[in-house]
Amino acid sequence: MRRKKGKAVTTDIESAVTDIKYRVKCQCAISMVELKLQMIQEELAEETGRKMISHICSRIKSAESIRRKLLKKGYDVDFETAKEKLNDMIGVRATCFFEDDIYEIVKRLSTHKDVTVIKEKDYIKKPKSNGYHSFHLIVEVPVYSDSGCEQKRVEIQFRTVAMDFWAQLDYQLCYKREMSGEQGEDIQKELHHYADEIAKIDKNMMRIRKEIETM
Amino acid sequence: MRRKKGKAVTTDIESAVTDIKYRVKCQCAISMVELKLQMIQEELAEETGRKMISHICSRIKSAESIRRKLLKKGYDVDFETAKEKLNDMIGVRATCFFEDDIYEIVKRLSTHKDVTVIKEKDYIKKPKSNGYHSFHLIVEVPVYSDSGCEQKRVEIQFRTVAMDFWAQLDYQLCYKREMSGEQGEDIQKELHHYADEIAKIDKNMMRIRKEIETM
Amino acid sequence: MRRKKGKAVTTDIESAVTDIKYRVKCQCAISMVELKLQMIQEELAEETGRKMISHICSRIKSAESIRRKLLKKGYDVDFETAKEKLNDMIGVRATCFFEDDIYEIVKRLSTHKDVTVIKEKDYIKKPKSNGYHSFHLIVEVPVYSDSGCEQKRVEIQFRTVAMDFWAQLDYQLCYKREMSGEQGEDIQKELHHYADEIAKIDKNMMRIRKEIETM
Amino acid sequence: MRRKKGKAVTTDIESAVTDIKYRVKCQCAISMVELKLQMIQEELAEETGRKMISHICSRIKSAESIRRKLLKKGYDVDFETAKEKLNDMIGVRATCFFEDDIYEIVKRLSTHKDVTVIKEKDYIKKPKSNGYHSFHLIVEVPVYSDSGCEQKRVEIQFRTVAMDFWAQLDYQLCYKREMSGEQGEDIQKELHHYADEIAKIDKNMMRIRKEIETM
DSSP: OOOOTTHHHHHHHHHHHHOHHHHHHHHHHHHHHHHHHHHHHHHHHHHHSSOOEEEEEEEEOOHHHHHHHHHHHTOOOSHHHHHHHOTTSEEEEEEESSHHHHHHHHHHHHHOTTOEEEEEEETTTSOOTTOOOOEEEEEEEEEEETTEEEEEEEEEEEEEHHHHHHHHHHHHHHHHHHTOHHHHHHHHHHHHHHHHHHHHHHHHHHHHHHHHHTO | OOOOTTHHHHHHHHHHHHOHHHHHHHHHHHHHHHHHHHHHHHHHHHHHSSOOEEEEEEEEOOHHHHHHHHHHHTOOOSHHHHHHHOSOSEEEEEEESSHHHHHHHHHHHHHOTTOEEEEEEETTTSOOTTOOOOEEEEEEEEEEETTEEEEEEEEEEEEEHHHHHHHHHHHHHHHHHHTOHHHHHHHHHHHHHHHHHHHHHHHHHHHHHHHHHTO | OOOOTTHHHHHHHHHHHHOHHHHHHHHHHHHHHHHHHHHHHHHHHHHHSSOOEEEEEEEEOOHHHHHHHHHHHTOOOSHHHHHHHOTTSEEEEEEESSHHHHHHHHHHHHHOTTOEEEEEEETTTSOOTTOOOOEEEEEEEEEEETTEEEEEEEEEEEEEHHHHHHHHHHHHHHHHHHTOHHHHHHHHHHHHHHHHHHHHHHHHHHHHHHHHHTO | OOOOTTHHHHHHHHHHHHOHHHHHHHHHHHHHHHHHHHHHHHHHHHHHSSOOEEEEEEEEOOHHHHHHHHHHTTOOOSHHHHHHHOSOSEEEEEEESSHHHHHHHHHHHHHOTTOEEEEEEETTTSOOTTOOOOEEEEEEEEEEETTEEEEEEEEEEEEEHHHHHHHHHHHHHHHHHHTOHHHHHHHHHHHHHHHHHHHHHHHHHHHHHHHHHTO
16 A cells, blocks of 8 residues: 555565455365365275375465565565466465375376376475475466456475474474574484484385285 | 165165265365355455345255155156256355346356356246245356366356345245145235235335445 | 554554454354354254254454444443443354244343343344344353453344344445435435334244244 | 164164254363363463464264274163263364473363363373373363253363374274284284384474474
8 A cells, every 4th residue: 555665565465465356266276176186085085995185274375475485586576476486376285194195196186187287396205405205286277257267376285194293393393493503403404314214104104004905 | 775676766866965976076066156156256346345245055955855856847766867857956045135236246157168057047037936036047067077077067046135035934934834725825825925025125225225326 | 562642552452352362262252152052043943843043143343343333432442441341342143034033042042051141132122213123132151261260241133034134235235325414314214114114024924934833 | 763672772872972952062062172272272372482282173972983882891882871981972182293282281271160170091101002192181061051051071182293193094004904813913013113103203303392492
């Protein structure tokens, strides 16, 4: 509303993100993805006799978070740049029981004709430097309105329950850790170590499951 | 499960309707329609400064209700016939404030490229014999899965808040009224009379709104 | 946060109302009342074979709305005064099918030992000057925490579906009507007239219901 | 409804558990506990600057599950016995981030004057023989209706996110494991081993958190 220089830009992101029409369209994209995952969950449950997805959640990226990410990446801080450059303006997270479940679900989702896969980032096979394990799938889904059809980009994060446990703690510890010099580095190393430990347990639990399945 | 003659068919409807994969697909169609209505609501709110839809609800037709309708219409009592012949297997109801709001929303919804209008039944201009006022729009919307794309038919009922009041009472009184001979007929006439009275008040309230708008 | 004179007070209401601990306690009170109404609904459904409550909704009064009401009533504009003087800081609305249902539900709710009735305002028997029909019950319910027990005041509004229709339209038309001089007065009179008409239809529908019940 | 011998009893549990009045009362107890946990969550967040509860879920025990448990424990299979003997007819589960969070939340909840602690079972300090870690708190909370006040027993399970991960996999693997003789025993041992491993990681993550807090 106020037209002071400098401030104007950030205000634009705030108002763009809280615009009810923007949010309803994002909600359409989220619902499409969530319902597709639920559909795949049911198909797989019928075939395998077990549930593969523990829970699904979603969020529309906040103005605050958009600003921080644009700055961190060295982009212009405005809404148009955000829509063009950031893949996670709309985010859905599916927490699965086992690692191989994730690949099966991704494979099926990719066959849906109204889903366009833009990019895959496999942080399970190549974990991030801090130890983070996850599979990110960037897709586009169509959202129709009386002004035509708009492709909406959605980042779908797939994690196992175990990875999710580590990531949640890491996130909680993240803020303080960053501000703490040498001691902070030690802690970071330790957290990384436990990420690896958890990943090992994860793989072993999967192995046990497979053993049981062949009984 | 049991394969007794006669019973078998009705069991089929029961199990088809409670099949989780059927329900998820119906839920996809419902979400699409509900989100579209919400999007239109927001567009119109921006243009007119007022809310047009009071509330939206939805349901998947129960086995019991499918059976009753197939029998009443003289069709075969099986799920395939139901899917082919009944337009309201999936139902969404939007309760609007004024009569002209209904026509505006229907007009906009019809322009969405992924919505195919199958049929319109205007019980506002031509009320049913019992006095029922409503606008029924039968549409088809696409639901994608890994087995391809399926068109799902949805009946969208548009009522004003006033019509909804009458219809709810009528529904509550319906069962007993039907079993009651001559006295029942008198009551039916009286209910019809009040449907007309409510429709008149509805139109007058709309006229008042228009007067206020031109001030 | 800012300590400018004049502004400070209104900021206090804003921050008090959005305080998450305040909201959780209000939510406790709302849940208690809603669940009690649902319990009574089920008891009565068993006895009478029909549903008496169409729907229930609730809200915590916004800072904006608190401020407006305190000003209108000539009170000091601060949160302590609001908590002391305003009965509707927490509001629940139950929309019922028939007028006599309202009195039955109020009677039963009043017997609950953890509900203290503070005041009854019967705008059904004595409608407000603008034509508004409703029954307001002010109660207190206990909310426990580790700092002990706090009595929370809740205004429960009971309306019939028909009264709700009128009140919703009246609310939509309210703003413009107020700013419009003589023509505004005419419209106000007309709206009042239709409130009375709707009340008459309401009573007649109730009479029909009773006739049917004695068949 | 049918009064065949033998069958009658199980039918009673089924109908008692699906009775809408029973379910609403259970729902009252669940809401009370959930809202108390949410209130404590907010108080602690204000004091510590971090969230302690990841998520809360709840369930009313199904007829099937009641029957199985009564049989397993050698009790009579009827609803009255179930209400008297089983503590988990109503269950709430709070999944927390760290072990010490659990003890803090239990301490605070126990001070609420309308909560009566019946029993504590600390499977964190003394894990179950299969490796299960959790803290079970059996409480009673009052539910009021127009027939007076009824104390409702609720089992509240507190787990860490890590324990929850293990327990969910264990539950998924449980059915097949039980039917599998010697190989089954090996797997059971292995699962137990990983429960211990996860508990160790859990304690280490807690230690890291405390180190960070003292920085």
